[in-house]
Amino acid sequence: MSYPTHEEICANHKLEPIVVKHSELKRASETSMYRSECPSCKDGVLLVCREQPSLRLAEEDYCIRCGRRFLYSDINEMRNIEGIV
Numbered sequence: 001m002s003y004p005t006h007e008e009i010c011a012n013h014k015l016e017p018i019v020v021k022h023s024e025l026k027r028a029s030e031t032s033m034y035r036s037e038c039p040s041c042k043d044g045v046l047l048v049c050r051e052q053p054s055l056r057l058a059e060e061d062y063c064i065r066c067g068r069r070f071l072y073s074d075i076n077e078m079r080n081i082e083g084i085v
């Protein structure tokens, strides 16, 4: 598995976010309900960020490997599950 270069990560990060449904992504961990496989590079992981200081789930996320950004179209359902809307 080859890692993207710093330039590739920066280029990916500048692209428009891809709109995805978190519920339809493949979970990357059996112990986390949020961690997903990156649908763009397949080897990276989306962790789901939290907004400060509210700690509610952030709509925008990014892959820790390829830098590609994503928007969760079902963020409100995720927030509802946590009760922090």
Ligand SMILES: [Zn+2]
Binding pocket: 038, 039, 040, 041, 042, 043, 044, 045, 063, 064, 065, 066, 067, 068
């Ligand atoms: Zn990725």
